[in-house]
Amino acid sequence: xxxxxxxQEIINWxxxxxxxxxxxxxxxACALFQDECYWRDLVTFTWNIKTLESLNDIRDMVQSQxxxxxxxxxxxxxxxxxxDGVTESFFTFETEQARGRGYVRLxxxxxxxxxxxxxELKGYEERKGITREQGVDHGIDTExxxxxxxxxxxxxxxxxxxxxxxxxxxxxxxxxxxxxxxRRLNVxxxxxxxxxxxxxxxxxxxxxxxxxxxxxxxxxxxMPFPDHWPVFAPKDQIGxxxxxxxxxxxxxxxxxxxxxxxxxxxxxxxxxVNVVRDGVPVTLKPKQLVMATGMSGKANIPDFPGLDxxxxxxxHSSQHPGPxxxxxxxxxxVGSNNSAHDIAAALWENGADVTMVQRSSTHVCxxxxxxxxxxxxxxxxxxxAKGIDHHTADMIFASLPYxxxxxxxxxxxxxxxxxxxxxxxxxxxxxxxxxxxxxxxGIFLKYLRRGSGYYM
Amino acid sequence: xxxxxxxQEIINWxxxxxxxxxxxxxxxACALFQDECYWRDLVTFTWNIKTLESLNDIRDMVQSQxxxxxxxxxxxxxxxxxxDGVTESFFTFETEQARGRGYVRLxxxxxxxxxxxxxELKGYEERKGITREQGVDHGIDTExxxxxxxxxxxxxxxxxxxxxxxxxxxxxxxxxxxxxxxRRLNVxxxxxxxxxxxxxxxxxxxxxxxxxxxxxxxxxxxMPFPDHWPVFAPKDQIGxxxxxxxxxxxxxxxxxxxxxxxxxxxxxxxxxVNVVRDGVPVTLKPKQLVMATGMSGKANIPDFPGLDxxxxxxxHSSQHPGPxxxxxxxxxxVGSNNSAHDIAAALWENGADVTMVQRSSTHVCxxxxxxxxxxxxxxxxxxxAKGIDHHTADMIFASLPYxxxxxxxxxxxxxxxxxxxxxxxxxxxxxxxxxxxxxxxGIFLKYLRRGSGYYM
Numbered sequence: 001x002x003x004x005x006x007x008q009e010i011i012n013w014x015x016x017x018x019x020x021x022x023x024x025x026x027x028x029a030c031a032l033f034q035d036e037c038y039w040r041d042l043v044t045f046t047w048n049i050k051t052l053e054s055l056n057d058i059r060d061m062v063q064s065q066x067x068x069x070x071x072x073x074x075x076x077x078x079x080x081x082x083x084d085g086v087t088e089s090f091f092t093f094e095t096e097q098a099r100g101r102g103y104v105r106l107x108x109x110x111x112x113x114x115x116x117x118x119x120e121l122k123g124y125e126e127r128k129g130i131t132r133e134q135g136v137d138h139g140i141d142t143e144x145x146x147x148x149x150x151x152x153x154x155x156x157x158x159x160x161x162x163x164x165x166x167x168x169x170x171x172x173x174x175x176x177x178x179x180x181x182x183r184r185l186n187v188x189x190x191x192x193x194x195x196x197x198x199x200x201x202x203x204x205x206x207x208x209x210x211x212x213x214x215x216x217x218x219x220x221x222x223m224p225f226p227d228h229w230p231v232f233a234p235k236d237q238i239g240x241x242x243x244x245x246x247x248x249x250x251x252x253x254x255x256x257x258x259x260x261x262x263x264x265x266x267x268x269x270x271x272x273v274n275v276v277r278d279g280v281p282v283t284l285k286p287k288q289l290v291m292a293t294g295m296s297g298k299a300n301i302p303d304f305p306g307l308d309x310x311x312x313x314x315x316h317s318s319q320h321p322g323p324x325x326x327x328x329x330x331x332x333x334v335g336s337n338n339s340a341h342d343i344a345a346a347l348w349e350n351g352a353d354v355t356m357v358q359r360s361s362t363h364v365c366x367x368x369x370x371x372x373x374x375x376x377x378x379x380x381x382x383x384x385a386k387g388i389d390h391h392t393a394d395m396i397f398a399s400l401p402y403x404x405x406x407x408x409x410x411x412x413x414x415x416x417x418x419x420x421x422x423x424x425x426x427x428x429x430x431x432x433x434x435x436x437x438x439x440x441x442g443i444f445l446k447y448l449r450r451g452s453g454y455y456m
Numbered sequence: 457x458x459x460x461x462x463x464q465e466i467i468n469w470x471x472x473x474x475x476x477x478x479x480x481x482x483x484x485a486c487a488l489f490q491d492e493c494y495w496r497d498l499v500t501f502t503w504n505i506k507t508l509e510s511l512n513d514i515r516d517m518v519q520s521q522x523x524x525x526x527x528x529x530x531x532x533x534x535x536x537x538x539x540d541g542v543t544e545s546f547f548t549f550e551t552e553q554a555r556g557r558g559y560v561r562l563x564x565x566x567x568x569x570x571x572x573x574x575x576e577l578k579g580y581e582e583r584k585g586i587t588r589e590q591g592v593d594h595g596i597d598t599e600x601x602x603x604x605x606x607x608x609x610x611x612x613x614x615x616x617x618x619x620x621x622x623x624x625x626x627x628x629x630x631x632x633x634x635x636x637x638x639r640r641l642n643v644x645x646x647x648x649x650x651x652x653x654x655x656x657x658x659x660x661x662x663x664x665x666x667x668x669x670x671x672x673x674x675x676x677x678x679m680p681f682p683d684h685w686p687v688f689a690p691k692d693q694i695g696x697x698x699x700x701x702x703x704x705x706x707x708x709x710x711x712x713x714x715x716x717x718x719x720x721x722x723x724x725x726x727x728x729v730n731v732v733r734d735g736v737p738v739t740l741k742p743k744q745l746v747m748a749t750g751m752s753g754k755a756n757i758p759d760f761p762g763l764d765x766x767x768x769x770x771x772h773s774s775q776h777p778g779p780x781x782x783x784x785x786x787x788x789x790v791g792s793n794n795s796a797h798d799i800a801a802a803l804w805e806n807g808a809d810v811t812m813v814q815r816s817s818t819h820v821c822x823x824x825x826x827x828x829x830x831x832x833x834x835x836x837x838x839x840x841a842k843g844i845d846h847h848t849a850d851m852i853f854a855s856l857p858y859x860x861x862x863x864x865x866x867x868x869x870x871x872x873x874x875x876x877x878x879x880x881x882x883x884x885x886x887x888x889x890x891x892x893x894x895x896x897x898g899i900f901l902k903y904l905r906r907g908s909g910y911y912m
Contacts, residue, residue, distance in 0.1 A: 132686060351598075
């Protein structure tokens with residue numbers, strides 16, 4: 001069967017789904033799914049992030065949502081591909097309120113996995129390309145204000161005489177990119193951040209830190225890194241990028257600002273957020289409050305008996321400045337995951353006497369092997385050359401329901417273990433405790449399950 | 457004749473040229489050109505920027521250069537197009553030292569215009585994409601320095617204990633983008649600029665200034681503006697972009713620095729460049745010195761009789777701060793081109809009593825019409841949608857020899873004059889002196905010939 005026929009298989013399925021949903025024929029829609037089936041919805045059908053893991057759950061969701069959502073216009077987007085009995089493709093669709101994009105996998109003509117994501121709300125499209133602003137108003141306007149005057153006014157007033165619709169607590173990359181999206185949608189937003197400048201949460205870490213994920217995995221929206229950007233960007237370079245990005249995207253970013261308390265009023269639907277900006281208390285009254293404080297932002301400091309009386313220097317990894325000044329000193333690194341290894345190696349390179357303490361086993365993966373075997377198909381220069389840029393890669397990855405991920409990941413880590421057998425043998429021989437995750441499913445599942453437990 | 461045949465026509469011509477040049481058969485090569493023919497070379501064949509405007513000049517150039525340049529491997533790049541008897545296409549080729557890209561126009565199978573440009577020197581390719589740097593060195597290295605340490609060291613040493621290979625005088629967009637290109641080629645370079653910060657040469661202009669060329673025409677290399685960027689960017693927004701770009705591209709940019717003198721030593725091949733950096737004299741010893749002070753950087757201030765005794769405020773347009781503070785005052789704007797109109801309109805909008813003095817005629821063009829009729833085919837969202845991004849557009853435009861430009865431009869301005877007839881009639885009626893260039897060839901030729909004389 002050629003590419004055209006795979007396209008037709010997808011088109012037939014989308015057409016049948018469209019017809020069933022238009023006719024409110026939920027059983028006909030359900031008949032288009034495999035017995036084992038998954039529907040992952042990002043906001044479009046459920047106004048939530050939700051994965052339905054059975055035909056029954058799918059039936060219930062469609063029954064409850066169909067009349068509000070009114071989906072239509074399901075169209076194949078690009079060409080289908082076929083591998084190992086699975087035909088898959090991107091597609092586009094609409095609901096009454098939104099335009100969406102999705103990804104579907106068919107087995108024997110029926111749906112195994114379905115992803116539906118929202119691209120934009122109708123009537124609230126971002127202005128870009130053909131709809132970008134003019135920047136100048138030709139003609140005569142006695143009330144004219146310049147871009148700079150508008151921007152200065154906004155920065156002076158927002159949070160004081162004008163209230164933001166949204167406040168984001170935490171100005172790392174997560175807060176910044178949400179802020180950029182909201183700015184492009186003209187939603188008045190303030191990002192507050194306890195550090196001085198955007199990027200400081202990276203700059204303040206131990207000095208040898210580079211990103212652990214490669215460049216194709218790390219792009220921010222709207223402004224991709226230039227094509228000379230290193231594979232694993234050093235922390236200070238990322239810090240500068242975030243600072244520049246915040247400026248260019250015209251975000252209202254309050255550095256040196258801490259949130260002291262926040263309270264939601266059920267009656268008015270307002271938040272009261274008390275912050276201190278550079279020493280001065282300010283009360284913000286947004287409709288929406290977002291916590292973007294990171295999943296690893298809170299230091300986990302175990303309480304070791306006798307720590308109180310310890311007379312040496314004691315730091316959590318987040319407080320460690322780097323190896324300078326520790327030459328010739330005895331250092332103990334408690335832990336054996338990413339930060340521990342980075343810090344221990346940098347100390348050793350700088351002439352410290354380092355001992356690493358390993359409590360439980362660690363999943364170790366060579367970065368090159370991981371890139372090659374696990375990530376390269378979606379995130380690499382080779383993938384980009386095949387037309388899989390990071391937008392496409394993110395969608396394909398998002399289309400895999402977490403429930404089936406372990407089974408898909410295990411063969412990858414079997415290959416990694418076989419390829420680097422000699423390396424793992426030497427680690428074991430040195431007394432290092434190794435694992436590949438509780439079920440052999442590797443680093444990504446370890447990350448999802450506990451956000452820790454690996455070194456790459 | 458279909459697209460395939462046009463492609464074949466180009467391929468045949470490139471193959472015949474390749475064969476003639478490989479065999480040193482200059483007459484056979486010349487026989488491939490029309491009687492009226494042009495060869496515009498950017499560095500590849502002539503190591504210079506040169507347009508040959510006759511078959512004799514082409515013959516002489518090939519005779520003198522062929523044995524040094526050794527061109528080969530001429531290949532069509534993309535698909536040919538055909539319009540009005542002219543078949544045209546991009547192509548690639550090589551020389552002994554370089555890889556090139558070009559554009560050819562054929563009439564009846566023979567060359568009417570040829571453009572050859574250098575893309576990169578062999579052995580000095582920019583690292584990007586698949587050859588980008590790693591950013592991190594896995595393994596143990598006791599001499600390891602971080603990105604920030606290297607960058608700090610370079611900034612402390614370059615120009616003092618280490619000499620740059622190149623010094624660029626002038627840190628506007630021209631100096632900055634040359635600096636970026638040299639940085640990507642690992643050529644140690646310092647850019648000196650009298651203003652404090654990158655972008656100040658825009659920030660310091662009259663406050664209503666926006667770019668006069670649209671966004672598709674204005675991109676800097678390596679980092680395109682994001683897709684929400686306005687069509688005509690306000691000066692302060694461009695200022696911020698240049699400042700950010702300089703930082704992200706890691707340029708050695710010396711603000712608050714003026715060049716006092718420069719001297720070339722024929723014997724050593726060194727320049728001695730005396731500069732004052734933030735009040736402190738520094739002597740630089742580069743091999744190359746670039747003047748990037750702009751084509752409009754020097755104020756042209758006519759000497760009017762009686763000016764000495766004038767008791768009012770007197771400014772050149774480059775010193776004008778904008779209309780604030782001139783409300784109710786009598787202002788005379790001497791001149792009637794772009795800056796004069798922008799300044800006069802802003803003064804009028806802010807309640808000043810403005811009189812414009814016009815000495816000689818001005819070529820006036822409505823921005824919308826110009827975009828639509830003259831620029832849109834190459835520089836617009838519609839062009840981008842057809843695959844003509846700014847790189848492609850720049851090449852196509854560069855492929856037109858200046859000698860034939862006026863004839864190509866005249867019909868465009870005839871169309872503009874007809875379309876906006878009512879507008880031009882009203883201007884004439886108000887006593888405004890109009891022209892469309894000395895030969896009716898419009899704004900671009902006026903720009904090339906005198907860099908002035910128009911308002912759009």
